[in-house]
Amino acid sequence: MTPPARFVPMPFSPDAPASAGRAYASLSPAVWRGSTVVFDSLDDFAARKHRQPDGYSYGVTGTPTARLLEDRIAALEHGRHCVIAPSGAAALMTAVLAYVRAGDHLLLSAACYGSLAALADKWLAALGVAVEYYAPTIGADIESLIRPNTRMICLESPGSLTMEMCDVPAIAAAARRHGVLTMMDNTWASPLGFRPLDHGVDFSVEAATKFFSGHSDVLMGSIATNDAGHYAVLRDAQSTLGQQVSPDDCFLVLRGLETLALRLQAQGESTLRIAGWLAQHPLVERVWYPPLPSDPGHALWQRDFHGKGCLFSLQLAAAETPAYRAFFGALKQFPIGASWGGVHSLAAFYPAELQRARQYPATDRPLVRLSIGLEDSGLLQADLQAALAAYGAARG
Numbered sequence: 363m364t365p366p367a368r369f370v371p372m373p374f375s376p377d378a379p380a381s382a383g384r385a386y387a388s389l390s391p392a393v394w395r396g397s398t399v400v401f402d403s404l405d406d407f408a409a410r411k412h413r414q415p416d417g418y419s420y421g422v423t424g425t426p427t428a429r430l431l432e433d434r435i436a437a438l439e440h441g442r443h444c445v446i447a448p449s450g451a452a453a454l455m456t457a458v459l460a461y462v463r464a465g466d467h468l469l470l471s472a473a474c475y476g477s478l479a480a481l482a483d484k485w486l487a488a489l490g491v492a493v494e495y496y497a498p499t500i501g502a503d504i505e506s507l508i509r510p511n512t513r514m515i516c517l518e519s520p521g522s523l524t525m526e527m528c529d530v531p532a533i534a535a536a537a538r539r540h541g542v543l544t545m546m547d548n549t550w551a552s553p554l555g556f557r558p559l560d561h562g563v564d565f566s567v568e569a570a571t572k573f574f575s576g577h578s579d580v581l582m583g584s585i586a587t588n589d590a591g592h593y594a595v596l597r598d599a600q601s602t603l604g605q606q607v608s609p610d611d612c613f614l615v616l617r618g619l620e621t622l623a624l625r626l627q628a629q630g631e632s633t634l635r636i637a638g639w640l641a642q643h644p645l646v647e648r649v650w651y652p653p654l655p656s657d658p659g660h661a662l663w664q665r666d667f668h669g670k671g672c673l674f675s676l677q678l679a680a681a682e683t684p685a686y687r688a689f690f691g692a693l694k695q696f697p698i699g700a701s702w703g704g705v706h707s708l709a710a711f712y713p714a715e716l717q718r719a720r721q722y723p724a725t726d727r728p729l730v731r732l733s734i735g736l737e738d739s740g741l742l743q744a745d746l747q748a749a750l751a752a753y754g755a756a757r758g
């Protein structure tokens with residue numbers, strides 16, 4: 363009888379990665395896999411924690427592939443530092459949990475991303491944080507809401523779904539006067555359209571899932587900052603919460619960033635054309651899209667922003683659910699799905715209850731949200747025209 367084969371692990375070769383690096387140069391970044399960092403000596407091992415926040419101590423604090431991506435995002439954001447997380451929601455959560463503690467007061471835009479509101483309502487409030495929502499258009503009046511225990515103000519501009527524009531510099535300035543931290547979800551514009559750190563915000567958060575990756579094939583988030591102390595706090599929170607990212611996912615986002623500017627430009631032009639056309643359609647009551655002069659936030663967008671984004675929302679002429687079913691059923695170029703910012707257009711539906719459930723709602727009606735991809739804009743427009751015709755017919 364032959365003995366069972368003995369498993370022989372790969373021999374450890376400390377020089378292998380470095381020698382491969384010298385021998386093989388590539389335009390594409392290396393994907394460094396590994397949970398474990400190994401050290402040359404006992405002293406090196408004992409000192410590993412002192413290498414943080416930038417050094418490597420264990421996989422959870424990052425790999426060279428993650429650091430490369432963090433450096434690229436920091437540069438885009440005009441920031442000195444960046445920490446990535448496994449999703450946009452994880453990045454928002456990490457930024458808040460890094461600083462907010464029981465007894466603190468947290469101010470959130472009423473138009474903030476759903477998972478941030480859920481974190482605040484379901485977790486932070488139960489953990490002793492005073493959670494308060496402000497009207498996204500509050501501007502400098504935010505000062506009247508700041509309390510001695512206010513720790514952080516969370517902004518998102520334009521806001522999720524109804525695209526309210528915040529006066530970011532005014533809110534950031536008021537926060538600074540009172541020693542309050544500011545965190546902004548900047549996913550809609552991306553740093554090529556708006557740079558929160560340049561406007562006095564402490565933390566710029568992006569859902570890299572959207573524009574950065576651009577191909578709907580990966581989830582990721584990032585937090586950029588200019589302050590070395592904040593960076594150390596964020597790195598510590600990221601590793602304590604176990605929020606590390608696969609180097610393969612980092613590779614995908616690094617590749618996405620190579621075409622970010624071109625995609626943004628092309629999708630933005632197409633979005634402006636389509637949103638402008640929709641705004642004239644008799645079955646469209648409102649279009650929320652700050653680059654359109656008719657949008658209530660247009661002046662702030664024009665003052666502060668450079669990019670047009672690719673995401674906007676519509677309020678259609680009043681109708682019952684079957685009409686919405688007909689609209690979505692007629693779409694051929696817009697798959698129905700959440701998320702946005704990829705090369706494929708997408709359509710999503712948000713029922714009226716969602717608006718009624720939040721504070722300071724911009725409407726109490728259902729919304730259709732469209733993300734415009736890289737398809738031919740004439741084709742997309744014809745598709746929307748057919749869907750609106752189906753909507754009109756089902757509306758009776």
Ligand SMILES: *Cc1c(COP(=O)(O)O)cnc(C)c1O
Binds near residue numbers: 450522550571582
């Ligand atoms: C999608 C999105 C997020 C969350 O990103 P995920 O990677 O899907 O978790 C956060 N903020 C905004 C504005 C988003 O659109």
